[in-house]
Amino acid sequence: MNLLDIARVVRSKNAGPTTLTIDLLFNDRAGYDRALNATALTPTAVAALYRLRADQVEVIPYPPALAIKIVMDRALVAGDPGDRDVYGAQQHGPLLGVTL
Amino acid sequence: MTALERLRREVSGPDGKLAPLRILAASGQLGYGIPEVALAEGVKRRPHFIGCDMGSIDPGPYYLGSGQLATSEAMTRADLVKVLKAARALDVPLLLGTAGTAGAAPHLEKTLALVRDIAKTEGLHFRLASIRADMPRDRVRAAVRAGRVTPLGAIAPLTEQDVDEATHLVAQMGIEAFQRALDAGADVVIAGRACDTAVFAAIPAALGYPLGPALHMAKIIECCSICTTPGGRDALLGTLDGDSFVIDSMNPIRHATPMSVAAHSLYEQGDPYRVIEPEGVLDTRAARYEAIDEHRCRVSGGQWTPATQFTVKLEGAVRVGERAVLLAGCADPAAIAAMKDILPAVEKNVRELVAPSVRDAFELHHRVYGIDGVVAWPTAVQSAPREVFVMVECIAGSADTAKSVVTVFKQYLLHHGFPGRISTGGNLAFPFTPPEVVCGTAYRFNVYHVMQVDDLETLFPVTLETL
Numbered sequence: 288m289n290l291l292d293i294a295r296v297v298r299s300k301n302a303g304p305t306t307l308t309i310d311l312l313f314n315d316r317a318g319y320d321r322a323l324n325a326t327a328l329t330p331t332a333v334a335a336l337y338r339l340r341a342d343q344v345e346v347i348p349y350p351p352a353l354a355i356k357i358v359m360d361r362a363l364v365a366g367d368p369g370d371r372d373v374y375g376a377q378q379h380g381p382l383l384g385v386t387l
Numbered sequence: 388m389t390a391l392e393r394l395r396r397e398v399s400g401p402d403g404k405l406a407p408l409r410i411l412a413a414s415g416q417l418g419y420g421i422p423e424v425a426l427a428e429g430v431k432r433r434p435h436f437i438g439c440d441m442g443s444i445d446p447g448p449y450y451l452g453s454g455q456l457a458t459s460e461a462m463t464r465a466d467l468v469k470v471l472k473a474a475r476a477l478d479v480p481l482l483l484g485t486a487g488t489a490g491a492a493p494h495l496e497k498t499l500a501l502v503r504d505i506a507k508t509e510g511l512h513f514r515l516a517s518i519r520a521d522m523p524r525d526r527v528r529a530a531v532r533a534g535r536v537t538p539l540g541a542i543a544p545l546t547e548q549d550v551d552e553a554t555h556l557v558a559q560m561g562i563e564a565f566q567r568a569l570d571a572g573a574d575v576v577i578a579g580r581a582c583d584t585a586v587f588a589a590i591p592a593a594l595g596y597p598l599g600p601a602l603h604m605a606k607i608i609e610c611c612s613i614c615t616t617p618g619g620r621d622a623l624l625g626t627l628d629g630d631s632f633v634i635d636s637m638n639p640i641r642h643a644t645p646m647s648v649a650a651h652s653l654y655e656q657g658d659p660y661r662v663i664e665p666e667g668v669l670d671t672r673a674a675r676y677e678a679i680d681e682h683r684c685r686v687s688g689g690q691w692t693p694a695t696q697f698t699v700k701l702e703g704a705v706r707v708g709e710r711a712v713l714l715a716g717c718a719d720p721a722a723i724a725a726m727k728d729i730l731p732a733v734e735k736n737v738r739e740l741v742a743p744s745v746r747d748a749f750e751l752h753h754r755v756y757g758i759d760g761v762v763a764w765p766t767a768v769q770s771a772p773r774e775v776f777v778m779v780e781c782i783a784g785s786a787d788t789a790k791s792v793v794t795v796f797k798q799y800l801l802h803h804g805f806p807g808r809i810s811t812g813g814n815l816a817f818p819f820t821p822p823e824v825v826c827g828t829a830y831r832f833n834v835y836h837v838m839q840v841d842d843l844e845t846l847f848p849v850t851l852e853t854l
Contacts, residue, residue, distance in 0.1 A: 303539060303540060304540075308657060351645075352646060360540065380761070
């Protein structure tokens, strides 16, 4: 199953200029539970998608919104020379291909 | 009697209970246009005060570094007219946080100049408080030496040199600073860099409403109707009622549902359950989100723990150099396929060509949009796109050097020969000429740290004037 079959929102954004956060909002409890237990969404798996070490990624369940929050270090501080996305609003792409 | 004292009298019942407090969030980013119909609806609900957020660190280091606003003067002025007239017509306080995008002295001064001019031309009279957020460098240096400054996330430890080099260095003020301005008798408070939440939580805190729900409400309403579905920028009413609060969009098509409001608590937060303020921590682990009807949501359960040590978030930006860019497209399959090799080859050539003529050091960055301009993908592109867009950026010690480098890059990229080339007329399509654009000074954030402080009052001085 693809992430987009069970998630209604996959959004990325800075949480301050040194941190990127990606929110996955699921359609229902079943999808949320499935994602919560998926190996494709562990810190190690997500770190590989973003070229980071596993200790730079945190995966936080947020049941009130049937959501999972992924928090990771930015490779560059937002707006540093060489940055590609100052707001971090277009960094969700690598997650769209994951299967759960 | 001050505006705050009037409010206190209005909401205090004979039994010592506080009446529901209505707070109108008029703008989450003042200066981009405030939708008028929803604002007018909000004014009809007779809010006890109006709050606006005007800035953020999100737009990047340029604004803090340069002292410039991200919003245009015409739009900023128009939005300020709307909220000033609304607040004065109701005779209630207006609180505005992070003046002029980044909230340093030049941003605050430009915003205050507009406010003073509007008061004059619109015939408005009020007591105006301004609060500076620029940090005294000596105090920050002393804190660095004392080990009282730590990085916020993935950034190097702060040095005294960073403190000296930052063109502007601010800290985010909390509710304490707004309360001092209100206690001094302000009707309108224009603050430099401020926590978004402080704009909306300062008055509830001063009046004695519980801080947990007040801060949680402030966190949600500061972006106006972004917490609704479908989200938007319309004014939002928060009603604080004892241990809970109600979220109500002033646009009838934007519904605050338990799911949309809960999801907003996540937004732009590294930790979805904890919001750290200078004076304490908001914890939303026990929060409950309940529908009142299809349009409104009630939220309860936010917990506030006062800090044992005050802290402030420091933000600073430093000049990196002068920036120029080259903008061009390409639709040749062979050039697109070879682009990842062509760009470094041209760069090498350009560096050799300009070396005898330009004196400044420079750095080059190139992006191929359509391939990996936006994301550092973990895998190679599956199939080549029909067209790509190429952006070459040079940051140099002077604008002349930056422009020289991208100009030479343009010509050598246009005519670069590579194996399998068929489009020998040129490798690039320019949407206009000149395709080299001088962008002005480039900055980077060199300060994003948290500093322990023992006294908030002297860091954020209040100035009062009567208009």
